[in-house]
Amino acid sequence: MIHHFTVGDLSCAVISDGQPRPPWEPPLAEFFTPATGVPERELSAAAAGRTTLTCGYNCVAVATGAGTAVIDAGLGRGFTGYGPALAPLYGRLADGLAEAGLAAWETAAVVFTHLHEDHTRGALAAFPTASGFAHAAEVAYWKEATSLPDVRRRPALDAIAAFGDRLREVEYGEEILPHVHTVDAAGHTPGHTAILLRSRGERLLCVGDSFYDPLQLAHPAWRTPWDHDAERSVRSRRRLLAWAADENVPVHAYHLPFPGLGRVERWGDAFAWRPGL
Structure with a gap:
């Protein structure tokens, strides 16, 4: 699945590394648990009959x-960590790049929002000449x-080793590539980083794993x-949600249903997701 769009003068594409469909969608109760402060009764009421989460793996390619540059790289081919039945559903990024006219080996950079496996495994062997970018606190x-x-x-550690001296450790507030800026989004991991694309007065905020489901906007x-x-x-x-809502900044959310593009609106003391740009 490929979705082409632009941010100012930047040609961009969301390329799916995979998106499980029913019956393979993961249960909401695995994401929002009593141990993380979400009582079962509260989750059930908010979900209004929905019991699963549509978990996409939406990578962004941007011509700088x-x-x-590719922002996050998915799980890659051959990943069996979610069970053998789901393995064929992942690893679509390289094919998507080729379909979009972009050879993986020609990619200049892979920008990681963080180093969890569902953002890094797809990059381990696919980008042999690309530079890598990750926050210094994340690497440390x-x-x-x-x-x-x-x-x-x-x-x-595999991702860090795979890039070796091609991995650049960055800080927040940097322009790491032309029109590509790092934004503080720490918490999910110590160096979790949002990526802001900015060109000719237009913006796109790629928020990584800042939220997994629209329920987290209604319940931040x-x-x-x-x-x-x-x-x-x-x-x-x-x-990040307040910024996106107050300044009408379009958002890319890695795990929302493909293509993961939308806008954030204020909803009292919380927020709401509106798919589409």
Whole structure:
């Protein structure tokens, strides 16, 4: 699945690495749990009969003055961590790039919002000459988190090793490529980074895993088991949503249904998602 669009003078495309359909959509109750502050009764009432989450893996390709950059790289081919039945549903990014007229080996840069496996595995062997970009705090955390189980830490270390000296550690507030800026979105992981595309007065804010489902806009305090710093993730989410709503900044959300593009509107003290640009 490919969706072409522009941001000012930037030619962009959302390219899906995969999106499970029913009956393979994951349960909402795995994302929003009592342990993360979402009682079952509250989730049931808010979901209004919906029991699953449509979890897309929406990568963005953008033509910059320094070459094509890919923002997050999906799970890649051959991933079996969600079970063998789901393995064929992932790993579509390389084919999508080719269909869009972009060879993966010609990609100039891969920009990671963070180093969880569903954002990095697709880049391990697909981009042999590309530069990588990840926040310095993100790289440092995974290198130093020796107390974590290897199964959690290994994907990040594999990505760091795969890029080697082609991996640039960045900070917030940088223009890392022409028209490509880093924005503080920490909390989900220590160096979680939103990416702002800006050209000729137009913008797109790529928020990574700042939220997984529109329910988190209506309930911005809801957290997930994968948030490293729960309180900071809530603060970041509220700040980014308020910015997008108040300045009408279009948003790309990595895990929303393809293509994950939309606008944020204020809804009392919370927010609402409006698909489409």
